[in-house]
Amino acid sequence: GGCGLHAELVMAEIPHDQRCECSSRGRNPSAVAPQLPSAAMWAAWGSPIVPQGAHFWGGQCAQTASAIHPSVVPPLKKRRSEHEGTTADLIIFGGDILTMVGTNPSVVEALAVKDGKILAVGPRKEVFSLSGGCTERMDLNGKALLPGFIDAHSRMILFGKKLMDQNLATSKNVQDVIKRLKDHAKAVPEGWIVGFGYEAKALEEQRHPSMKELDSVSAVRPVLVVDSSGHHGSGNSVVFDLAGITAETPDPNGGCFARGPDTKTLTGPMEQSALSIVQAKRPPFAGALADRVVQQSSHLWTSHGHTTAMECGMGLDAEDVDIVVNAINKNLLPLDLYVCAVAETAIQAVDSGASATSRRLLALHPDLDKRYINRVRLGGVKFWLDGCLESAWMTQPYAHNPTGQEGEYSGVQQISDEVLDRGFEQFWTSNLQIHLNINGDAAADQALKAFHKVIKKHGMWDHRPVFAHASCLRADQVDELGKLRGIPSFTTPSLVSGGDAAVNLWGEDRARDAMPIQWLVSRGLPFTFNHDAPISATPSSMLLVSAGVNRTTRSGRVIGPDQRVSVYDALKAVTIHAAHELKEEKTKGSLEIGKLADLVMLDRNPLNVAPDQISEIQIVRTFKEGKVIYDRADAVQGSSSLYA
Numbered sequence: 001g002g003c004g005l006h007a008e009l010v011m012a013e014i015p016h017d018q019r020c021e022c023s024s025r026g027r028n029p030s031a032v033a034p035q036l037p038s039a040a041m042w043a044a045w046g047s048p049i050v051p052q053g054a055h056f057w058g059g060q061c062a063q064t065a066s067a068i069h070p071s072v073v074p075p076l077k078k079r080r081s082e083h084e085g086t087t088a089d090l091i092i093f094g095g096d097i098l099t100m101v102g103t104n105p106s107v108v109e110a111l112a113v114k115d116g117k118i119l120a121v122g123p124r125k126e127v128f129s130l131s132g133g134c135t136e137r138m139d140l141n142g143k144a145l146l147p148g149f150i151d152a153h154s155r156m157i158l159f160g161k162k163l164m165d166q167n168l169a170t171s172k173n174v175q176d177v178i179k180r181l182k183d184h185a186k187a188v189p190e191g192w193i194v195g196f197g198y199e200a201k202a203l204e205e206q207r208h209p210s211m212k213e214l215d216s217v218s219a220v221r222p223v224l225v226v227d228s229s230g231h232h233g234s235g236n237s238v239v240f241d242l243a244g245i246t247a248e249t250p251d252p253n254g255g256c257f258a259r260g261p262d263t264k265t266l267t268g269p270m271e272q273s274a275l276s277i278v279q280a281k282r283p284p285f286a287g288a289l290a291d292r293v294v295q296q297s298s299h300l301w302t303s304h305g306h307t308t309a310m311e312c313g314m315g316l317d318a319e320d321v322d323i324v325v326n327a328i329n330k331n332l333l334p335l336d337l338y339v340c341a342v343a344e345t346a347i348q349a350v351d352s353g354a355s356a357t358s359r360r361l362l363a364l365h366p367d368l369d370k371r372y373i374n375r376v377r378l379g380g381v382k383f384w385l386d387g388c389l390e391s392a393w394m395t396q397p398y399a400h401n402p403t404g405q406e407g408e409y410s411g412v413q414q415i416s417d418e419v420l421d422r423g424f425e426q427f428w429t430s431n432l433q434i435h436l437n438i439n440g441d442a443a444a445d446q447a448l449k450a451f452h453k454v455i456k457k458h459g460m461w462d463h464r465p466v467f468a469h470a471s472c473l474r475a476d477q478v479d480e481l482g483k484l485r486g487i488p489s490f491t492t493p494s495l496v497s498g499g500d501a502a503v504n505l506w507g508e509d510r511a512r513d514a515m516p517i518q519w520l521v522s523r524g525l526p527f528t529f530n531h532d533a534p535i536s537a538t539p540s541s542m543l544l545v546s547a548g549v550n551r552t553t554r555s556g557r558v559i560g561p562d563q564r565v566s567v568y569d570a571l572k573a574v575t576i577h578a579a580h581e582l583k584e585e586k587t588k589g590s591l592e593i594g595k596l597a598d599l600v601m602l603d604r605n606p607l608n609v610a611p612d613q614i615s616e617i618q619i620v621r622t623f624k625e626g627k628v629i630y631d632r633a634d635a636v637q638g639s640s641s642l643y644a
Contacts, residue, residue, distance in 0.1 A: 086114070086119075086130070087114075087130055087131060087132025087133075087134070087135055088112035088113060088114050088119050088120070088127075088130040088131060088132070088135050089113050089114050089115065089134075089135065089136065089626060090112070090113040090135065090136045090137075090138060090597075090626055091110060091111070091112045091113075091127060091128065091130070091131060091135055091136070091137050091138070092110065092111045092112075092113075092138045092140060092145055092599075093109060093110040093111075093124050093127070093128075093137070093138075093139060093140065094139040094140040094141055094142065095140025095141065095142050095143045095144055095145060095605075096140075096144045096145070096605040096607075096608075097109065097110065097111050097121065097140075097144075097145045097591065098144060098145070098146045098571075098591075098605065098607070099121060099147075099590055099591040099592065100146065100147050100571065100572060100575045100576045100589065100590040100591065101576075101590050101591070101592060104568070105568050105607055108121050108122050108123070108591075109122070109123050109124040109127070110122065110123070110124040110127035110128065111127065111145065111591060111599075112127050112130045113597040113626040114130075115626075116596060116597055116625030116626050116627075117594060117595065117596055117597055117625070117626075118591060118592060118593050118594065118595050118596075118597050119593065120593060121591050121592065121593065140601065143601055143602060143603055143604070143620055144601070144602045144603075144604060144605035144606070145591075145599055145600070145601050145602075146571070146575065146591075146599070146600050146602065147575045147576070147579075147588070147589055147590055147591055147598060147599065147600070148305060148306065148307025148308070148575075148588070148598035148599055148600050148622060148623065148624070149304070149305040149306045149307065149308075149541040149574045149575065149578075149600055150306070150307070150308045150574060150575060150578035150579055150581075150582065150584075150588060150589060151301065151306050151308055151309045151310040151338075151530070151531075151539070151578070152310070152466075152489045152528035152529065152530040152573075152574070152578045152581055152582075153310060153312050153435070153466070153468045153469075153489045153491070153528075153530035153532055154309070154310050154311075154312065154530060154531055154532050154533045154534075154539060155230075155310075155311055155312060155313050155314075155532075155533070155534065156297045156298075156301055156309040156310060156311050156337065156533070156539070157293065157294070157297065157311040157314060157320060157323055157324065158230070158311070158313065158317070158534060159297050159300070159533050159534040159539070160292075160293035160294060160296055160297030160298075160323075161285055161293050161317075162196045162197070162534050163293070163296050163297065163300075164285070164289070164292070164293070165184075165194040165195060165196050166180050166181055166183075166184035166193075166194065166195040166196070167180075167195075167196065167197055168180060168195040168196060168197045168198035168225065169197035169198065169228065169537045171198045171203065172203065172204060173203050173204040173205060174203060174204075174205050174207075174209050174213060177195065177198055177203070177209055177225065178209065178213055178214075178216060178217060180195060181193055181195050181214075181217045181223065181225070182217055185217060185218060185221070190221075191221070191222075191283065192221065192222045192223075192224060192282050192283070193217060193218060193221055193222065193223045193224070194223075194224050194225070194226070194282070195224075195225045195226070196225070196226045196228075196534065197226075197227070197228050197534070197537060198225065198227055198228065199227060199228050199497070200227055200232065201501055206403065207269075207403065208225070208227070208232065208233070208234040208258075208268070208269040209225055209234050209268065210234065210267055210268045210269075211234070211235065211236055211237055211240075211266060211267055211268030212268070213268075214234060214235060214236035214268060215236045215237055215238075217236065218236065218238070219236070219237070219238070220238065221238060222235070222236065222238045222239045222242055222281075222282075223235065223236040223238065223239065224236075224239055224278065224279070224282070226275065226279075228497075228534070228535055228536075228537065229388045229389070229535050230534060230535055231271060231272055231275070231387055231388045231391070232269065232270070232271045232272075232275065232388075233269070233270060233271075233275045233278075233279075234268040234269045234270065235268055235270065235278055236268070239278055239281070240266055240278070242281050243277060243278050243281050245257060245266070245277070245278070246266070247259055247263065247264050247265055247266050251274060252273045252274055252277060253273065253414075254272050254273040254384065254412065254413075254414035254415065255270065255271055255272035255273030255274035255275065255276070255277075256270070256271060256272070256274055257269075257270045257274050258270065258404075271387070271391070272384075272387055272391070272412070272414065273414075276316055279316070279317060280316075280317065280318060282317075284317075284318055284319030284322065285319050285323060286319065286322065290319070290322065290323045290326045290327075291326070291330065291332060293323055294323065294326070294327045294332045294333065295332060297309075298332070298333055298334055298335060299630070299635075300538075300539060301335060301539050302334060302335055302622045302624075302629050302630035303619060303622070303630050303632075303635060304538070304539050304540045304541055304542075304619055305541055305542075305600035305602075305619045305622050305630075306335060306539065306541065306622070307335050307336065307588075307596075307598035307599075307600070307622060307623070307624050307629075308335060308336040308337075308338060308578075308582070308584070308588065308598070309335055309336070309337050309338070309539075310337070310338045310339075310340065311324070311337060311338075311339050311340065312340035312380070312382055312435055312468070313340065313342060313382055314339050314340065314341050314342065314357055315341050315342035315357030315358075316342055320357070321357060321360050321361060324337075324339060324361070324376060325361075325364055325365075327374070327376065328365065328373055328374045328376050329374075331374045331375075333374065333375040333376065334375075334624060334629040335375065335622075335624055335629060336372055336375050336376075336377070336624075337375055337376050337377070338377055338379045338380075338582055339361070339368075339376060339377065339378045339379060339380075340379060340380035340381065340382045340433075340435050341357035341358040341361065341378065341380070341381050341382070341432075342357050342381070342382055343358075343381040343382060343383050343423050343426075343427065343434075358378060358381060358432065361378050362378065365378075369430075369431040369432060370431060378432070379432065379433055379582060379583075380432050380433035380434065380435045380466070381423075381427050381432050381433075381434060381435065382435040382436070382437065382468075383415060383420060383423055383434065383435070383436050383437065384414045384415065384436075384437040385413070385414055385415055385420070385436055385437055385438050385443035385446055385447060386411055386412055386413060386414055386437065386438065386439050386440050386442070386443040387411065387412050387414065387437075387439065388439060388535075389439070389471075389494070389498045389501060389502060389505065390402035390505065391411050391412040391439075392411045392439035392440035392443070392471060392472060392506075393410065393411035393412055393413050393414075393439070393440040393442040393443040393446075394410045394411050394440040394441060394442050394472065394506070394510075395410070395440075395441050395442045395445065396410065396510075397409060397410050398410065398411070398505050398506060398507075399504070399505065399506055399507035399510075400504050400505055401505075402505065410440075410442065411439075411440050411442070411443075413442070413443070413446075414437075417446065417449070417450070420446065420447075420450050421450055421453060421454075424450045424451065424453070424454040425454060425457075428454045428455075428458055428461065428463060429458055429461060433463060433464055433465065433466060433582075433583070434463065434465045434466070435465075435466040435468055436465065436466065436467055436468060437468055437469065438467045438468065438469060438470055438471075439469045439470075439471040439472060440471070440472050441472045441473065441474050441477065444467065444470070444472075444473055444474075444477045445477070447465075447467065448477065448480050448481070448484070451465060451484050451486075455484070460485075462485070462583075463485070464485055464486065464487055464580075464581060464583060465484065465485075465486045465487070466486070466487050466488075466489055466581060467481065467486060467487070467488045467489065468489050468491075468530070468532070469489070469490070469491050469494075469532070470488035470489065470490055470515065471490075471491075471494070471502075471514050471515055472506070472510060472513075472514060473488060473516055473519075475516070475519060478516060478519045478520065478523065478525070479523070481525070482523060482525045487526055487527065487528060487577075487580070487581045488520065488527050488528075489527070489528040489529070489530045489581065490515040490517060490527060490528070490529055490530070490548070490573075491515075491529075491530050491531070491532045491535070491536075491544075492515060492517075492529050492530075492544045492545075492547035492548040493531055493532075493536045493543055493544050493547050494515075494532075494535075494536075495514070495515060495547050495548075495551050495552075495553065495559055496547050496552065496553060496554060497536075497554065499511070499514075499551070499553035499554075499557065499559040500553045500554060500555050500557060502514055502559070503557070503559065511559060511560070512559065512560045512562075512563075513560055513563060514559065514560060514563075515548075515560075515563065516560075516563055517548060517563050517564075517565050517569075518562060518563045518564065518565055519563070521565055521569055526577045526580050526581070527573055527577060528573045528574070528577050528578045528581050529541075529544045529545065529547075529548055529570065529573040529574055529578075530544065531543065531544050540615075541574045542606075542614060542615055542616075542617050542619075543615050544574070545567070545570040545571060545573075545574060545606065545614055546611070546612075546614040546615040548564075548565055548570040548573065549564060549565060549566070549567055549570050549611050549614060550564065550611050550612060550614075551563060551564050552612075567606050567607055567611070567614065568607060571606060575589050575590065576589035576590045577589075596625050597623060597625055597626035598623065598624055598625065599621075599622070599623040599626075600619060600621070600622050600623070601619070601620040601621040601622075601623075602617050602618065602619065602620060603617060603618040603620055604617050618632065619632060620632050
């Protein structure tokens with residue numbers, strides 16, 4: 001929020017009539033345009049060139065500083081002349097400190113932290129000059145330090161709820177799924193029996209469990225399974241009875257209930273909005289259980305180096321708002337949580353009966369869309385334009401249809417143009433970013449048309465619309481997205497888990513340019529990587545960086561070798577580009593003075609390992625505003641002190 005010491009140090013050398021109004025510590029920057037220093041001032045500074053690798057400004061005064069000169073600043077000793085009493089709380093040194101500043105890697109020797117913000121980065125000798133009697137010194141011992149990873153698209157709260165359910169991620173066949181559910185039923189003797197994370201295409205039968213098979217788990221308790229995508233699942237007869245759904249119930253817009261050949265009997269599987277209707281019948285997570293949802297998911301995210309998490313889709317389940325408000329009121333979160341609520345018009349489109357999530361949150365915390373309150377910020381709203389791998393909405397038919405689809409098939413359109421246009425009209429000029437579930441190029445066309453309509457009416461805003469997944473963008477769509485200042489967020493782990501299936505479903509040519517990351521790099525456009533956990537089995541940033549660099553499927557096929565990117569560009573996608581996506585690049589995403597000391601310590605520098613070893617890099621520690629919120633050594637020992 002404020003400028004911090006770095007501003008005072010720079011401003012001490014600038015006459016008062018040439019300072020910005022944010023030169024007092026703790027005050028917000030004004031809109032006053034800075035004046036360039038005179039030649040006499042440059043002369044007075046002596047040799048103002050910053051030592052190589054050092055960056056002595058940033059944060060809220062970065063605009064003023066960069067207007068003075070992008071690479072010139074008074075020497076550190078000169079700038080400290082009026083602040084000799086200032087000392088760092090923490091100094092980190094002894095390894096590669098990768099700042100993520102600039103188009104090429106920048107590694108410095110040391111970093112200093114004061115009051116949760118970065119005080120200095122640069123040569124060890126100069127940073128150590130900020131030491132005092134109470135300064136903690138942390139030796140990396142050859143390890144690497146980077147900005148904390150920023151979650152560009154996932155559902156942390158949903159994942160926390162899934163941690164309460166049976167993990168089906170490694171199930172080999174339907175029988176294995178049923179056995180795990182029966183074991184889970186013994187451990188949870190009351191209420192719903194829920195499993196999550198299987199992949200129908202990876203099971204021996206290559207299908208979802210049937211209603212009859214799930215009835216064998218229990219004929220009196222609700223039994224529900226949801227696949228790893230979160231878009232498909234199946235239920236037993238009790239689930240459908242509770243939801244009041246029969247074979248005669250019309251399919252909701254954007255979803256369907258599977259029926260037998262006679263069309264008069266339900267078989268159990270369901271997809272998209274149909275699954276949401278059934279899931280809404282599950283009793284809410286409340287009390288101590290709601291605490292555990294947040295605490296366990298937070299611990300998992302921080303263990304993977306995240307300092308900012310996301311819940312993108314909050315409101316699909318009725319208790320989501322209560323869980324988040326509970327976390328705010330009890331101050332449960334050790335890391336920041338960016339909330340992306342289900343848009344009201346999108347809810348109406350899928351007829352799920354959920355409430356207006358964003359309005360509920362703002363009624364409880366009126367400025368939640370403007371700042372973090374106990375580490376929670378309402379930042380966006382989400383629309384679903386199509387589905388996942390098997391239901392991405394394409395302009396051209398699939399090469400091979402998914403199981404159960406007959407005739408010419410081009411995927412599923414989830415929302416009408418009229419409803420989408422209404423949503424854009426509602427949110428374009430608000431504080432809330434528009435996030436879009438987009439996989440196919442037809443869905444991207446629909447979104448781009450809607451953006452052009454709202455821009456024609458209201459003009460261009462710094463909105464930064466997010467195309468989540470963006471699996472099949474065409475080159476012309478990438479160009480259009482750049483003009484709209486939109487951000488594609490690629491779910492790169494899907495290249496590993498679904499790349500082979502994509503080749504079969506979409507065809508070789510279309511799959512080759514799936515997630516066209518290199519097109520963004522060559523155009524100088526920002527992009528992010530996301531794991532979309534729980535669609536990915538784990539919220540690992542190193543796995544998604546590895547996937548973007550290697551693009552190797554489970555079978556060993558390199559899908560679209562020309563779309564592979566450098567390790568550095570991949571790291572930018574989870575640090576500085578991700579901060580830009582969330583409009584938080586002034587405070588996060590790189591190691592610059594004045595930014596939050598959100599940091600991650602890795603056992604190795606990703607730039608110095610073989611590409612196929614990136615996924616093996618371990619998170620050693622995660623820092624939020626200079627405080628350790630995850631320590632691998634403590635986690636291995638089972639310490640519970642991480643939430644203190």
